[in-house]
Amino acid sequence: MKKHLVILGAQWGDEGKGKIVDLLSAEFDAVVRYQGGSNAGHTVVVKGEKFVLHLLPTGILHPHTIGIVAQGMVVDLELLVKETEELEGRGLKVWDRIFISDRAHLVMPYHKVLDSLFERKGKIGTTLRGIGPSYMFKYGRKGLRVCDLEDKDRAYQIMKDNIEFVQSLCEKVYCENHFLDLEEIFEKTVENYKKIRDRVIDTTHWLLKFDGKVLFEGAQGTMLDVDMGTYPYVTSSNASALGLSSGTGLPPKYFSEASFWAVSKAYTTRVGEGPFPTELKDELGERLREKGGEYGATTGRPRRCGWLDLPALKHAVDVNGLDGIIITKLDVLDSFEEIKVCVAYEYEGKSFDYFPASLSLLEKLKPVYKSFKGWLRNTKGAKSLSQLPKEALNYLEFIQSYLGVPIVMLSTGPQREEFFWLEEPALKS
Ligand code: IMP
Secondary structure (H helix, E strand, C coil), X not given: CCCEEEEEECCCCCXXXXXXXXXXXXXXXXXXXXXECCCCCXXXXXXXXXXXXXXXXXXXXXXCCEEEECCCEEECHHHHHHHHHHHHHCCXXXXXXXXXXXXXXXXXXXXXXXXXXXXHCCCCCXXXXXXXXXXXXXXXXXXXXXXXXXXXXXXXXXXXXXXXXXXXXXXXXXXXXXXXXXXHHHHHHHHHHHHHHHHEECHXXXXXXXXXXXXXXXXXXXHXXXXXXXXXXXXXXXXXXXXXXXXXXXXXXXXXXXXXXXEEXXXXXXXXXXXXXXXXXXXXXXXXXXXXXXXXCCCCCECEEECEEHHHHHHHHHXXXXXXXXXXXXXXXXXXXXXXEEEEEEECCEEECCCCCCHHHHHXXXXXXXXXXXXXCCCCCCCCHHHCCHHHHHXXXXXXXXXXXXXXXXXXXXXXXXXXXXXXXXXXX
């Protein structure tokens, strides 16, 4: 493996990245989150204790790591303070191990008001955490950055302008009055800023000087990437590898020293609206949801479930330039007599072996499945390939040969120690 490591979501998020990043970060000196915000919910179980991290990098759960909240994130200061204080309350010293980028943008209460208003029409099914509107303000050059809070007059003026804009939008476009108390929002933000102030630095230059091994932790998944995903049913950041350079401020060539791995479930889920060609809206989908505990870590919403979609996964392999795949939750399939994987799509007699951009086309595509005999045996907690039934090996071999990249690890349960490495060449193909 190269010096640094990038871990991404290969699907629509919720692939189990939290657990993977947690266990891998034991070998790294710093862990970095670089896009998205509190829309993420990374769940980790350490010695039976459950942690759900929304803003801090998951790797911070190891006492030796330095955690970076890089510039590409949109930060809800209130939640950041809460999350950090909660970890401290559970005995984890984190304050002196985190750095927050001075260039990161803030998620403000008025962004959340807009998030819920936008959801009324043309619903995306967002997490309502204000993520999209915060990025809108950033790219519309109206955003409020962490560094702006050093200059109270400037910060006050930005908040005032933003609140006036949002309130008039609410009144004139949505015919609703949303009172946003400028003084209260300003005071609260300044109060929270005081708590993090001595952890705010230029994280780009810090990383450029840092000689240790760094793990970059993607949030959401490639299919939710604003450019490469199922637009407009995506999140508002580059959740694929495309977001690394802009999200950290590091030059693209920095990442030539990194391995790129992505995490995929052995089946597919998504939350919110949008195309999902292999979705199962029947009893099988329900079974996947119940067996897999498929309910959102951030919103508690039931996740939509379906078979593994290989053209979508191949899209993730290609756009991220993946060196390897990590498969999670194979055991959820343990009780299925028949397991299907989508190998292509078809529409009006035409076959598609790639994931198309057009929403209109995506909505019409029908999956073409290859069927596998289920293994009907317990694989949870397996520690080597030799402990897997041959039907499960067939399934994994097929995935690997379709994708053309090795499966490097299997996660076999939620606990830190429930995983094993696959030595290369791990599977026959
Ligand atoms: P937003 O990121 O809250 O704007 O939501 C946009 C879309 O991304 C919605 O479909 C959300 O359900 C989805 N989404 C955002 N964050 C996550 C995540 O961490 N896991 C899975 N889906 C997510």
